[in-house]
Amino acid sequence: MTEKKEGYILTSSPHLFSSSTTPKIMYTVLATLLPVAIVSILLFGMKVLLLYAVSIATAVATEAAVKAARRQSIHSIYDGSAVITGLLLVMVVPPDLSPVFVALGAFVAIFIGKEVFGGLGANVFNPALVGRAFLSASYPVQMTSYSQPQALFPIAGGVDAAGGATPLAAARFEGVVTPLKSLLLGQIGGSIGETCALLIIIGGLVLIALKIVDWQLVLAYLGTVFLLTGLFYLIDPGTYPSPLFHLLSGGLMLGAFYMATDMATSPYTPWGNVVFGVGAGLIVVVIRLFGGFPEGVMYSILLMNAVTPLINRYTRPKTFGSPSGKGAVS
Amino acid sequence: MVKTSFPKGVHPPEEKDRTSNIPITDLPLPEKILIPLSQHLGKPAKATKGRGDTVTVGERIGEADGFISAHVHSPVSGKIKKLVQLPLPGGRMGEYMEIEVDKEATEAFSFPEKEFDLENATQETVAQALKEAGIVGMGGATFPANVKFTPPKGKTLDSLIINGAECEPYLTCDHRMMLEHAAEIMAAIRILHKAYAFEQILVGIEENKSDAAQALKEEADKYQDLPIQVITTKVKYPQGAEKMLIQALTGRIVPMGKLPLEVGAVVSNVQTVYAMYEAFYREKPLIERVLTVTGDGIAEPKNIRAPLGTPIAKLYEFCGGMKSEPRKMIAGGPMMGIALPTIDYSVMKGSSGYLLFDRPSVPEEGPCIMCGRCVQACPMNLVPLRIAALAKAEQYADAKEYDATSCVECGACAYGCPAKIRLVAWIRYAKNFINIRGL
Ligand code: SF4
Numbered sequence: 001m002t003e004k005k006e007g008y009i010l011t012s013s014p015h016l017f018s019s020s021t022t023p024k025i026m027y028t029v030l031a032t033l034l035p036v037a038i039v040s041i042l043l044f045g046m047k048v049l050l051l052y053a054v055s056i057a058t059a060v061a062t063e064a065a066v067k068a069a070r071r072q073s074i075h076s077i078y079d080g081s082a083v084i085t086g087l088l089l090v091m092v093v094p095p096d097l098s099p100v101f102v103a104l105g106a107f108v109a110i111f112i113g114k115e116v117f118g119g120l121g122a123n124v125f126n127p128a129l130v131g132r133a134f135l136s137a138s139y140p141v142q143m144t145s146y147s148q149p150q151a152l153f154p155i156a157g158g159v160d161a162a163g164g165a166t167p168l169a170a171a172r173f174e175g176v177v178t179p180l181k182s183l184l185l186g187q188i189g190g191s192i193g194e195t196c197a198l199l200i201i202i203g204g205l206v207l208i209a210l211k212i213v214d215w216q217l218v219l220a221y222l223g224t225v226f227l228l229t230g231l232f233y234l235i236d237p238g239t240y241p242s243p244l245f246h247l248l249s250g251g252l253m254l255g256a257f258y259m260a261t262d263m264a265t266s267p268y269t270p271w272g273n274v275v276f277g278v279g280a281g282l283i284v285v286v287i288r289l290f291g292g293f294p295e296g297v298m299y300s301i302l303l304m305n306a307v308t309p310l311i312n313r314y315t316r317p318k319t320f321g322s323p324s325g326k327g328a329v330s
Numbered sequence: 331m332v333k334t335s336f337p338k339g340v341h342p343p344e345e346k347d348r349t350s351n352i353p354i355t356d357l358p359l360p361e362k363i364l365i366p367l368s369q370h371l372g373k374p375a376k377a378t379k380g381r382g383d384t385v386t387v388g389e390r391i392g393e394a395d396g397f398i399s400a401h402v403h404s405p406v407s408g409k410i411k412k413l414v415q416l417p418l419p420g421g422r423m424g425e426y427m428e429i430e431v432d433k434e435a436t437e438a439f440s441f442p443e444k445e446f447d448l449e450n451a452t453q454e455t456v457a458q459a460l461k462e463a464g465i466v467g468m469g470g471a472t473f474p475a476n477v478k479f480t481p482p483k484g485k486t487l488d489s490l491i492i493n494g495a496e497c498e499p500y501l502t503c504d505h506r507m508m509l510e511h512a513a514e515i516m517a518a519i520r521i522l523h524k525a526y527a528f529e530q531i532l533v534g535i536e537e538n539k540s541d542a543a544q545a546l547k548e549e550a551d552k553y554q555d556l557p558i559q560v561i562t563t564k565v566k567y568p569q570g571a572e573k574m575l576i577q578a579l580t581g582r583i584v585p586m587g588k589l590p591l592e593v594g595a596v597v598s599n600v601q602t603v604y605a606m607y608e609a610f611y612r613e614k615p616l617i618e619r620v621l622t623v624t625g626d627g628i629a630e631p632k633n634i635r636a637p638l639g640t641p642i643a644k645l646y647e648f649c650g651g652m653k654s655e656p657r658k659m660i661a662g663g664p665m666m667g668i669a670l671p672t673i674d675y676s677v678m679k680g681s682s683g684y685l686l687f688d689r690p691s692v693p694e695e696g697p698c699i700m701c702g703r704c705v706q707a708c709p710m711n712l713v714p715l716r717i718a719a720l721a722k723a724e725q726y727a728d729a730k731e732y733d734a735t736s737c738v739e740c741g742a743c744a745y746g747c748p749a750k751i752r753l754v755a756w757i758r759y760a761k762n763f764i765n766i767r768g769l
């Protein structure tokens with residue numbers, strides 16, 4: 001019998017770990033986003049591929065530079081999270097945006113949105129949305145010029161071209177309602193990755209099945225938008241578009257499945273996720289129906305990001321056997 | 331049989347196949363044993379024998395020191411060589427007695443079965459018998475059994491819970507005990523019932539041991555007077571944690587910081603109950619136990635009955651030796667066990683197994699991504715990520731606010747954490763500070 005001369009490894013319990021790791025989660029998210037990215041390239045052309053490349057490269061390079069400047073390991077650039085930010089940023093900007101702006105947005109997303117807070121997990125706001133908010137504020141014109149995609153699917157009527165506007169803008173300002181089929185398949189004007197709702201939903205459901213995305217949040221978010229817009233639709237169908245139109249248009253699907261549910265910036269308690277979803281849903285409806293912008297997904301998520309620490313505090317599960325509750329709330 | 335469970339928890343791989351079908355075998359008597367006087371929760375026993383004394387099998391060599399303590403008995407006949415201070419698992423030092431084994435005398439000794447005076451079993455006689463036999467919880471907590479079975483004035487124990495969950499991966503000793511000693515376990519339960527007149531006796535066994543559940547059920551059917559139910563639970567970790575098992579089987583919630591008796595329950599592990607049988611029917615003290623030696627680092631994994639104080643090197647020898655050069659050795663299960671630095675340790679009352687790993691997983695810790703999986707895993711409904719972060723920030727009062735002291739250190743949170751944060755280590759760290767500073 002031999003005794004290992006280097007000695008045995010001494011670590012605290014537990015000595016078993018699940019196979020789930022941070023990079024695995026990130027790359028799974030990326031994998032489900034890939035079809036959305038591919039279709040967006042088919043819809044809007046090769047210029048979009050360039051945008052993806054520029055954005056991801058800038059995001060990863062920014063993270064590496066910050067880590068290096070702080071004399072930390074730059075190993076984190078391999079965890080996939082900066083790539084997701086780069087990818088998502090492109091998905092929420094118009095297809096004709098200049099690569100220079102995209103690079104600027106990706107830099108802001110990672111630098112201000114993530115690293116200033118201390119990096120992955122410590123950030124308060126969704127980095128991609130921080131990048132987008134920066135671009136919207138700095139370049140409002142470029143950020144609202146939408147070109148129409150190519151006709152990819154043989155839908156009667158072809159691409160629904162409502163005068164170069166997004167379906168939400170068309171509905172809000174011109175009273176033109178885009179058919180649902182066009183919305184589902186992405187035959188509409190809009191941000192690069194937001195148009196093909198169907199693929200986003202499929203990818204999102206896969207992530208829910210893999211327990212990477214919290215269904216409570218998605219359901220609460222979409223449910224709130226559906227119920228509220230449904231209410232207005234019932235009251236006055238002439239003025240207000242149908243709830244299904246609201247669900248499928250704009251950035252709601254991408255926002256609900258891929259941005260609101262960002263682990264770092266959404267609550268970590270199940271009830272907290274419900275609160276987040278309902279709050280975000282309310283904000284979207286208020287902005288879309290009564291605000292000055294046609295779309296409110298970005299603000300809804302950023303605003304709820306800001307109150308997430310608070311939500312976490314107030315939805316903390318009741319400790320097992322604690323006198324203030326019967327335990328096992330969630 | 332109903333399938334039931336506590337909420338939350340995790341599903342680690344079971345890894346029990348290596349040994350679950352291997353019957354318990356007796357370890358050949360070692361030439362010497364090294365038996366610690368602190369094998370239980372509470373104060374170490376006081377040595378009642380010294381260097382040069384001869385002892386016989388079952389003779390008391392250590393006396394319980396105070397209420398929460400337990401007697402220690404010699405598992406062998408032989409001569410005490412010396413008393414030494416050596417580390418206990420976990421690092422604390424403790425007193426050990428080294429006994430040179432007189433093989434012949436030890437083997438000649440036996441504890442014949444006696445008729446137990448069932449009619450006269452009372453709570454006092456039962457608790458006294460448990461104390462005399464030095465029985466402690468053998469599931470790992472090693473709480474003195476006589477204390478558990480002595481409810482304070484004004485409290486009654488109405489529910490006896492028999493813990494056969496064995497939810498720790500790899501371990502199979504309890505499984506084998508239930509299969510091979512169902513009759514004895516049931517006989518002891520009968521005596522406990524006679525003394526305490528329980529309203530319900532619930533045996534909780536995880537579904538992956540349905541053969542054991544069947545065996546106990548068949549035995550239970552022989553006693554029509556017992557209000558007993560054998561219940562199979564879901565396979566989920568930590569199903570066998572005391573509070574979780576009580577919740578799963580009775581729906582009762584043990585209040586924070588309180589013992590099960592607060593809700594009228596007393597929980598005993600199946601091996602503890604078997605030890606009670608031996609105490610009741612053979613007046614045999616707790617001097618040996620069954621444990622599992624397994625893992626990818628051992629040649630022939632086994633379920634072994636070994637005298638307390640057996641040097642663990644003897645166990646490995648009996649299992650055909652280590653395969654190559656294992657990198658990690660664990661006393662207990664992989665979820666709650668303690669990593670050992672050397673093989674210089676001994677079998678104790680709470681030793682449920684020893685694991686040897688050739689390729690232990692020691693993943694690197696990353697930043698918390700706030701995924702909330704630890705929150706969803708924690709059976710105590712804690713927020714492990716917060717407590718760990720507060721511990722890192724040395725904010726122990728806040729960690730207490732987050733009920734760090736309710737943590738049962740089951741490891742469910744750290745098991746599922748994608749960032750591989752050593753949540754339990756940090757929470758334990760915070761708990762220590764809360765204790766020391768009296769926060
Ligand atoms: S499971 Fe790990 S990464 Fe996830 S919230 Fe808990 S500590 Fe953070």
Ligand code: SF4
Pocket residue numbers: 707708709710711712714736737738739740741742743744753754757
């Ligand atoms: S915090 Fe404690 S009780 Fe909760 S899962 Fe982690 S180790 Fe178990």
